[in-house]
Amino acid sequence: MNKKYGIYSKILIVVLMVTSLLAGCKSGGTKATREAVTVSVPKDNIAVVEDIKQAEKIFNALPSPLESAMLIKSAGARFDASLLNPVGNGNSYVTNKSMALNLGIYTCDLSFASLYEQTQLIIDYMNAAKKMADGLGILKAVEQSQIDKLEENINNSEVIMEIVSETFMNSNSYLSDNGQPAIAAMVLVGGWFEGLYISTQLVDMKDFNGNKLVGRIIDQKLSIDILLNLLEGSKGNPAVDDLIVQVKKLKLIFDKISITTSKVRPEYDKTSNVTVLKSEVKTDMTPAVFKELSTTVSEIRKTFVNN
Amino acid sequence: MRILRLIPIVALLLVAATYNVDGQCKAFAKKVCIPELGAYTHDGNYHAAVLVEGEEAELYKTFYSDMEYRVSVCGDDKLPDVEFRVLDANKNVLYSNKDANYAKTWDFKLSSSQQLKLVVKVNSFNKPGETPASGCVAIMFGFKIKK
Numbered sequence: 001m002n003k004k005y006g007i008y009s010k011i012l013i014v015v016l017m018v019t020s021l022l023a024g025c026k027s028g029g030t031k032a033t034r035e036a037v038t039v040s041v042p043k044d045n046i047a048v049v050e051d052i053k054q055a056e057k058i059f060n061a062l063p064s065p066l067e068s069a070m071l072i073k074s075a076g077a078r079f080d081a082s083l084l085n086p087v088g089n090g091n092s093y094v095t096n097k098s099m100a101l102n103l104g105i106y107t108c109d110l111s112f113a114s115l116y117e118q119t120q121l122i123i124d125y126m127n128a129a130k131k132m133a134d135g136l137g138i139l140k141a142v143e144q145s146q147i148d149k150l151e152e153n154i155n156n157s158e159v160i161m162e163i164v165s166e167t168f169m170n171s172n173s174y175l176s177d178n179g180q181p182a183i184a185a186m187v188l189v190g191g192w193f194e195g196l197y198i199s200t201q202l203v204d205m206k207d208f209n210g211n212k213l214v215g216r217i218i219d220q221k222l223s224i225d226i227l228l229n230l231l232e233g234s235k236g237n238p239a240v241d242d243l244i245v246q247v248k249k250l251k252l253i254f255d256k257i258s259i260t261t262s263k264v265r266p267e268y269d270k271t272s273n274v275t276v277l278k279s280e281v282k283t284d285m286t287p288a289v290f291k292e293l294s295t296t297v298s299e300i301r302k303t304f305v306n307n
Numbered sequence: 308m309r310i311l312r313l314i315p316i317v318a319l320l321l322v323a324a325t326y327n328v329d330g331q332c333k334a335f336a337k338k339v340c341i342p343e344l345g346a347y348t349h350d351g352n353y354h355a356a357v358l359v360e361g362e363e364a365e366l367y368k369t370f371y372s373d374m375e376y377r378v379s380v381c382g383d384d385k386l387p388d389v390e391f392r393v394l395d396a397n398k399n400v401l402y403s404n405k406d407a408n409y410a411k412t413w414d415f416k417l418s419s420s421q422q423l424k425l426v427v428k429v430n431s432f433n434k435p436g437e438t439p440a441s442g443c444v445a446i447m448f449g450f451k452i453k454k
Contacts, residue, residue: 061368064350168351173333219420222369281419
């Protein structure tokens with residue numbers, strides 16, 4: 001009896017130790033992010049590095065595919081279906097990397113089609129996104145009930161946006177909660193690149209100066225370090241390491257764009273209950289830099305969609 | 308004897324439970340935090356984690372001048388108040404929900420696009436000797452096109 005009790009106690013101790021180790025590894029993901037962030041932050045920004053070290057958990061939030069598509073539409077851009085990644089390409093994506101990147105890409109295309117009320121494309125791209133999510137083993141990312149709801153409300157943009165938002169959250173929450181931060185990051189990277197690709201392709205060079213869409217493209221400079229920090233959190237994963245090289249290439253071009261912002265002044269508007277963050281900004285991007293940026297984005301995106 | 312046989316099963320359940328804690332945050336975010344976004348469209352991104360009282364989290368995000376935003380920061384009922392501050396690139400505090408009775412949401416818009424930092428901190432019950440409370444904390448963003 002005592003001998004058996006001893007064996008069971010030992011089993012319990014081993015299992016509990018494994019539990020603690022596994023739990024430690026999970027939260028270690030955050031620690032890994034912290035260390036990776038330290039590497040990527042510019043040397044002159046010591047205070048930021050110290051700040052990051054102090055925080056227990058860091059979230060690097062990129063604009064979601066839905067937000068990227070909304071930015072394109074709000075800039076007054078037209079819809080061009082030829083810019084989307086054809087749904088037929090979905091059959092050729094068999095690696096986790098290609099499926100993750102294209103889950104982001106197809107979700108961005110889906111968002112773009114949704115905002116411009118392209119009914120048939122909405123269904124096609126929802127199915128394409130579902131295929132990628134299924135391939136990645138993401139349970140219940142896109143459920144049949146959501147596709148049915150989509151078809152029933154195909155002319156109701158509000159409901160469609162709600163479904164797109166919900167399915168995207170199902171995917172990224174599943175990946176985050178199931179210890180797959182590298183795949184989660186790649187999905188976001190795919191979506192971000194697709195938004196940038198569509199934007200750069202829609203710019204009319206004859207209407208370059210004062211173009212609202214160009215302004216939104218310049219704004220993406222503000223997200224490039226967030227993107228790198230997100231990827232650095234999964235450094236060591238070969239697929240992520242390749243992406244880091246590509247993003248660093250893009251960052252070199254964004255570094256040629258200047259953004260100068262004045263001090264931000266919060267002003268609360270009692271009537272609307274909204275705070276306005278007021279500031280003045282000066283930006284500068286020459287047409288030559290834009291062309292370089294556009295070409296590089298297109299080349300990188302090609303490596304994502306052509307597999 | 309039967310109890311002894313149950314030990315490994317209980318231990319395995321413990322392992323499973325450890326892994327499911329974060330999974331529960333999705334349900335929490337969906338049920339508690341997203342409804343707080345109201346008329347704003349949830350962007351689809353997911354930022355949630357289990358935090359212990361006294362613990363801090365940071366979030367970096369670019370916000371665009373074309374949009375109006377609502378941020379919703381929610382903590383599990385088991386946790387004390389959750390404080391959140393919004394800072395600009397020069398670390399100036401632009402908003403703190405501590406000044407608004409720990410409000411869960413904040414609505415804002417920008418005259419020019421900015422990268423902002425959100426610092427979320429779970430307050431402490433200050434009960435020495437007791438196991439610190441832990442629970443899900445979610446940060447969700449909603450947006451709409453600026454009028």
